[in-house]
Amino acid sequence: xxxxxxxxxxxxxxxxxxxxxxxxxxxxxxxxxxxxxxxxxxxxxxxxxxxxxxxxxxxxxxxxxxxxxxxxxxxxxxxxxxxxxxxxxxxxxxxxxxxxxxxxxxxxxxxxxxxxx
RNA sequence: GGAGUUGGCCAGAUCGUCGCCGCUGUUAUCGUUUACGCUGACAGGGGAGGAAAGUCCGGGCUUCAACAGGGCAGGGUGCCAGGUAACGCCUGGGUAGCGCGAGCUAACGACAAGUGCAGCAGAGAGGAGACCGCCCGGCAAUUUAUUGUCGGGUAAGGGUGAAAGGGUGCGGUAAGAGCGCACCGGCCAGUUAGUAAUAACUUGGUGCAGGGUAAACUCCACCCGAAGCAAGACCAAAUAGGCUUCCUGAGGUAUGGCCCAUACUGGAAGCGGGUAGGUCGCUUGAGCCUGUGAGUGAUUGCAGGCCUAGACGAAUGACGAUUCAACGACAGAACCCGGCUUAUAGGCCAACUCCAACC
RNA sequence: CGGUAUGUAGCGCAGCUUGGUAGCGCACUGCUCUGGGGGAGCAGGGGUCGAAGGUUCGAAUCCUUUCAUACCGA
Numbered sequence: 001x002x003x004x005x006x007x008x009x010x011x012x013x014x015x016x017x018x019x020x021x022x023x024x025x026x027x028x029x030x031x032x033x034x035x036x037x038x039x040x041x042x043x044x045x046x047x048x049x050x051x052x053x054x055x056x057x058x059x060x061x062x063x064x065x066x067x068x069x070x071x072x073x074x075x076x077x078x079x080x081x082x083x084x085x086x087x088x089x090x091x092x093x094x095x096x097x098x099x100x101x102x103x104x105x106x107x108x109x110x111x112x113x114x115x116x117x
Numbered sequence: 118g119g120a121g122u123u124g125g126c127c128a129g130a131u132c133g134u135c136g137c138c139g140c141u142g143u144u145a146u147c148g149u150u151u152a153c154g155c156u157g158a159c160a161g162g163g164g165a166g167g168a169a170a171g172u173c174c175g176g177g178c179u180u181c182a183a184c185a186g187g188g189c190a191g192g193g194u195g196c197c198a199g200g201u202a203a204c205g206c207c208u209g210g211g212u213a214g215c216g217c218g219a220g221c222u223a224a225c226g227a228c229a230a231g232u233g234c235a236g237c238a239g240a241g242a243g244g245a246g247a248c249c250g251c252c253c254g255g256c257a258a259u260u261u262a263u264u265g266u267c268g269g270g271u272a273a274g275g276g277u278g279a280a281a282g283g284g285u286g287c288g289g290u291a292a293g294a295g296c297g298c299a300c301c302g303g304c305c306a307g308u309u310a311g312u313a314a315u316a317a318c319u320u321g322g323u324g325c326a327g328g329g330u331a332a333a334c335u336c337c338a339c340c341c342g343a344a345g346c347a348a349g350a351c352c353a354a355a356u357a358g359g360c361u362u363c364c365u366g367a368g369g370u371a372u373g374g375c376c377c378a379u380a381c382u383g384g385a386a387g388c389g390g391g392u393a394g395g396u397c398g399c400u401u402g403a404g405c406c407u408g409u410g411a412g413u414g415a416u417u418g419c420a421g422g423c424c425u426a427g428a429c430g431a432a433u434g435a436c437g438a439u440u441c442a443a444c445g446a447c448a449g450a451a452c453c454c455g456g457c458u459u460a461u462a463g464g465c466c467a468a469c470u471c472c473a474a475c476c
Numbered sequence: 477c478g479g480u481a482u483g484u485a486g487c488g489c490a491g492c493u494u495g496g497u498a499g500c501g502c503a504c505u506g507c508u509c510u511g512g513g514g515g516a517g518c519a520g521g522g523g524u525c526g527a528a529g530g531u532u533c534g535a536a537u538c539c540u541u542u543c544a545u546a547c548c549g550a
Contacts, residue, residue, distance in 0.1 A: 003135060012430060047430085058170095058449050062434090066137095070435045073136065097435080 005073045011047030011083060020047070020085045027110040031092040031100075034107050035085045036115060044079040046072045046086065054090040064088050067097060071104045079108065080115055 011017055024035035039045065048068060050061045068086050092100065 005136060010430080014430095060448095062449065066434050070136080074435090101435090 003073055003076075005069060009043065009045055009072075009076065011045050011085065016045070016083070017047055017085060020083050024085075025111065025114050027107045027114070029103050029107060031089055031095060032103055032107065033087040033089065034111060035087070036082045036111050038115065039081055039083045041081055044072075044076055044082050044084065046084045048086045048088075050088040054088060055093050060093045061088075063097075064092060064100070067100050068104065071101060071108075075108050079112060082111070082115055084111070 011020070020035050020037045024037050027034040027036070046068070048065055050064055052061070055061050055064065072084075095103075
């Protein structure tokens with residue numbers, strides 16, 4: 001099983017992001033929002049929106065981004081072919097790595113259920 | 118042992134698994150000018166900071182404008198000397214202030230070139246000023262020593278203010294006053310020491326003329342072209358438009374009654390500008406480490422060694438284990454350097470100071 | 477990443493050049509006019525001048541540092 005995280009698994013340009021925002025299946029928690037949409041490829045892709053307004057320092061933004069990426073890397077084969085956008089909200093900077101991992105775990109499952117059903 | 122000052126250093130470590138971004142080597146597929154390019158695999162090795170931050174200064178580099186220069190405007194700096202590519206930085210020294218001390222702090226040129234400013238209070242705010250007071254004289258009253266009034270003298274005292282035109286003492290005087298004298302201070306000049314700032318003086322002169330404010334205008338000395346890697350350089354689709362040449366020398370449309378005439382319109386090739394996109398700029402540099410010489414020091418000479426991130430939606434992480442007194446503060450490179458400023462848990466080293474105790 | 481501007485009463489703005497009293501409009505409170513409302517008039521309250529230092533006798537104003545917010549450049 002290949003757990004690599006290459007460029008094809010990422011949303012890069014505004015053209016990649018816009019369709020997800022327009023027509024999305026949401027999964028919400030107080031600290032994170034996930035938006036998903038089926039794509040035409042045979043693998044999932046992920047993009048992130050971490051506003052400077054909510055997480056002030058670059059170190060904090062890097063931490064959120066790295067945790068989300070790591071989770072996605074491990075979960076990619078459980079996920080269907082969808083484009084996901086992860087949006088960070090205020091207050092997430094106060095959570096520990098384990099807490100964020102738990103929240104993400106829940107939200108992945110929600111998304112899989114809603115996209116299949 | 119306690120309290121403290123200064124300078125410097127570190128910024129968790131080790132192992133395993135799964136991943137990310139460059140580099141080097143080997144190799145496979147494909148494309149072609151047999152050497153490159155694209156994609157993939159394997160191996161090796163590298164991968165955030167002392168502030169990467171704020172963007173407050175100084176440079177390199179690039180383009181533009183000038184042309185190697187001089188001046189004005191505008192801006193900056195401001196004790197002296199040195200260091201440096203340069204600086205508003207650093208080092209050493211001076212002066213002033215703070216601390217018992219080691220030490221620390223300071224935009225620290227000129228108000229004796231000119232102009233301005235100082236509300237309220239106060240008699241007076243700058244070649245000042247009689248409100249109270251003090252003293253003298255005239256007149257009047259009377260309790261014969263004071264009161265009232267008028268005219269003078271006076272800056273010792275009170276009072277106002279942030280600030281009132283040297284200080285203390287003695288003499289002097291009607292009362293006072295640098296009015297005179299002594300000491301202290303100031304100013305001008307001289308001598309000596311020092312590169313200088315400045316300091317010292319049993320030196321000479323001067324009764325003191327010259328209050329504060331320049332982070333007020335200003336004066337003096339020195340410095341500064343502007344914008345910034347989204348700078349800029351190169352390659353270069355599609356579409357529209359531009360220029361040149363050729364083809365046709367004809368047709369169509371408009372003006373007009375018609376001809377002539379004028380304007381617009383076709384196809385092909387080439388050229389230049391240039392958008393999307395791509396490549397370069399992009400990391401070897403006023404570089405780092407070690408030794409040694411010069412210097413109080415900042416710094417620098419010489420010798421040897423080293424290569425230490427270069428992304429482009431943007432790379433260092435996650436999980437587990439062991440360990441440490443501590444689950445580890447502040448915090449993430451984006452063209453690159455030198456500083457400053459701000460944030461910062463804990464620990465280590467060196468030198469020095471004060472207090473207590475012991476010898 | 478680079479480059480600019482702005483922070484003053486609940487809101488929107490003056491005052492900063494040339495330092496001594498913080499002012500204007502809307503809003504708020506009370507009173508009057510009206511039977512009541514609206515409206516008008518009169519009176520009044522409310523501001524750490526974004527924060528911290530410095531210069532000055534005295535700082536919203538001058539200087540330095542710092543924190544926010546907004547805008548511009550692909």
